[in-house]
Amino acid sequence: MIKRLTLALLALAVLLAWASPAAAHGRFAEADARFAQTIAGMELTVVVRASVRVPAPLQVDVVAHDPGRGGPVELAVRSIEDGASSAASVRIEAGRPGMYPAVLHAGRAGPHQLEVRAGGERSVLPFTLLVPRAPLWEVIVYAAFACAAVALIGALVGAALRRGAVAAGSAGTFAVALVVAFTTGALSPWFTPEGAPDPETLTRPNAQPLVEVTPGRPALGAAFRLRVTLFDGSTGGPADDLAEHHAALTHLVVTSDDGRFFRHVHPIRIATGVYEVGLRAEQPGRHRAYAEFERTGAGGQLVSGAFTVDDVDDRGPAGVSAAVPAGAAPVTEPARPVAGRPVRLTFDTGVTALRPWLGMAGHLIVRSQDSGYLGHVHEARSMADATAVRVPDESVARYGPRLEFVFSFPRPGRYLAWIQYVRDYRIVTVPHVIEVAAEGSTR
Amino acid sequence: MRRRAYVVAPLLLIAAGIGWLVLGGSAPGPTELHGRGARHAVTVRLEPRPGLLEARLEIHPATPAEVSVFAVMPHMGHTTPELAARGDGPGRYVARGELFTMAGAWEIGIRVEDTSGAEVIKVTTLVGE
Numbered sequence: 001m002i003k004r005l006t007l008a009l010l011a012l013a014v015l016l017a018w019a020s021p022a023a024a025h026g027r028f029a030e031a032d033a034r035f036a037q038t039i040a041g042m043e044l045t046v047v048v049r050a051s052v053r054v055p056a057p058l059q060v061d062v063v064a065h066d067p068g069r070g071g072p073v074e075l076a077v078r079s080i081e082d083g084a085s086s087a088a089s090v091r092i093e094a095g096r097p098g099m100y101p102a103v104l105h106a107g108r109a110g111p112h113q114l115e116v117r118a119g120g121e122r123s124v125l126p127f128t129l130l131v132p133r134a135p136l137w138e139v140i141v142y143a144a145f146a147c148a149a150v151a152l153i154g155a156l157v158g159a160a161l162r163r164g165a166v167a168a169g170s171a172g173t174f175a176v177a178l179v180v181a182f183t184t185g186a187l188s189p190w191f192t193p194e195g196a197p198d199p200e201t202l203t204r205p206n207a208q209p210l211v212e213v214t215p216g217r218p219a220l221g222a223a224f225r226l227r228v229t230l231f232d233g234s235t236g237g238p239a240d241d242l243a244e245h246h247a248a249l250t251h252l253v254v255t256s257d258d259g260r261f262f263r264h265v266h267p268i269r270i271a272t273g274v275y276e277v278g279l280r281a282e283q284p285g286r287h288r289a290y291a292e293f294e295r296t297g298a299g300g301q302l303v304s305g306a307f308t309v310d311d312v313d314d315r316g317p318a319g320v321s322a323a324v325p326a327g328a329a330p331v332t333e334p335a336r337p338v339a340g341r342p343v344r345l346t347f348d349t350g351v352t353a354l355r356p357w358l359g360m361a362g363h364l365i366v367r368s369q370d371s372g373y374l375g376h377v378h379e380a381r382s383m384a385d386a387t388a389v390r391v392p393d394e395s396v397a398r399y400g401p402r403l404e405f406v407f408s409f410p411r412p413g414r415y416l417a418w419i420q421y422v423r424d425y426r427i428v429t430v431p432h433v434i435e436v437a438a439e440g441s442t443r
Numbered sequence: 444m445r446r447r448a449y450v451v452a453p454l455l456l457i458a459a460g461i462g463w464l465v466l467g468g469s470a471p472g473p474t475e476l477h478g479r480g481a482r483h484a485v486t487v488r489l490e491p492r493p494g495l496l497e498a499r500l501e502i503h504p505a506t507p508a509e510v511s512v513f514a515v516m517p518h519m520g521h522t523t524p525e526l527a528a529r530g531d532g533p534g535r536y537v538a539r540g541e542l543f544t545m546a547g548a549w550e551i552g553i554r555v556e557d558t559s560g561a562e563v564i565k566v567t568t569l570v571g572e
Contacts, residue, residue: 341525342513343524383519383545384544384545406522407522
């Protein structure tokens, strides 16, 4: 009986000793780096896939949401530390949205720059190439637990075979190994690597924008470039510490005052703190550009600026003009939204297998009619996915048909809304107008 | 006898460890939260977890009121629709539905509307998996 139990115990101890280190490798690697870019008339998301080791091939996928007129996209990755670089290119085909893979080479981990060139435009995107590596304290803890397991087995065998010295020695080793493991584990918070962002220290100053268009007053129907230069609110220097925020360094929403013109684009970084995008003026009158970004170690910020497109708008006031795709109109619940209270807005896209864009199944942009307020709401059901180590990948079509957004409109009045989602890699924009009543109003 | 002890004692230790891991997980239990506004005090009892749940509310003073609850996750910029609460005795209300869509720190807003107007009382809770 004793022998059988001893054997069973030994088998269990071996199993535990085997399972523990294996679990240490069960965690996910670092997440991919994503950069949405509006470049050369194309809306792309450049995904730098996570590396498990260096040196090694580096997978970079270019997801073309709007291929525009297509053309070559040159990619280059350069290490800031040793200057080593690697280049590759993909050719985007007009009319074929989708994934275009490229393979570059990563020589080392650390700060890098990703250069994206297309159609004479060049964007330089800083990112850190991370390679998952177990910290020293974790290695010590698991090694100590492994030693403890072996020592436990030795102690049991020694006791069962009446080898007092072996049993005592192994028991002592077991105790020492456990003390080492628990002590190292308890002290591990002091061993975290320097430079790790602390979410509690949201101390960066504000950034202030200079919004310029070239030419200064774009003509109706003409192409123009919109540039946002960010300056630090405390030092006056360039604010060039933007973090990847919902798969882009900067999200830029440009709307005409009447809401007929709407673009949600992602400017290229052309210089330190300078972001630029090419657009075409399609509506006359005053426009407002809103840049949404997040400085490293700080919360999100929204800055805005205005410009005017020359011509006379003789079409009168209106809501939004983009064609609504086939399917039901968005539904608000309650049907008569009240300012300050949560409203559920649902939209039946009519199709399943929607793909994520910017990490979410859908986006809702809302703007007050006077342009004074801009909200960016994420699809409610996909928000939990976005916090996972690996955010939903553009290649996985698993959302829809129903998109749900919940939002509290800050003030009564008319709001212009745009729902955006991705179907077959293409971005679909659904405009909508929402009238929001005041609390207690019977109107 | 000593041989048995060498075997039984580690076995008990391992069984206790497995029991702790299996039974002593992080499953959230019912939580009681308290909040006070300008005119009302509220006690909320619920199990803070994602998915369908039942929130039991006690409002003081127990004047007739329309009561609803909603939740906001400030870190994620996420809010959930209002759940209307039905009366369950003087000053007591029950709301059923989905209040949290994911784990994390949430603010629960309890909206109390009576003849004097509307008031939103906020309490915070940590939602487990």
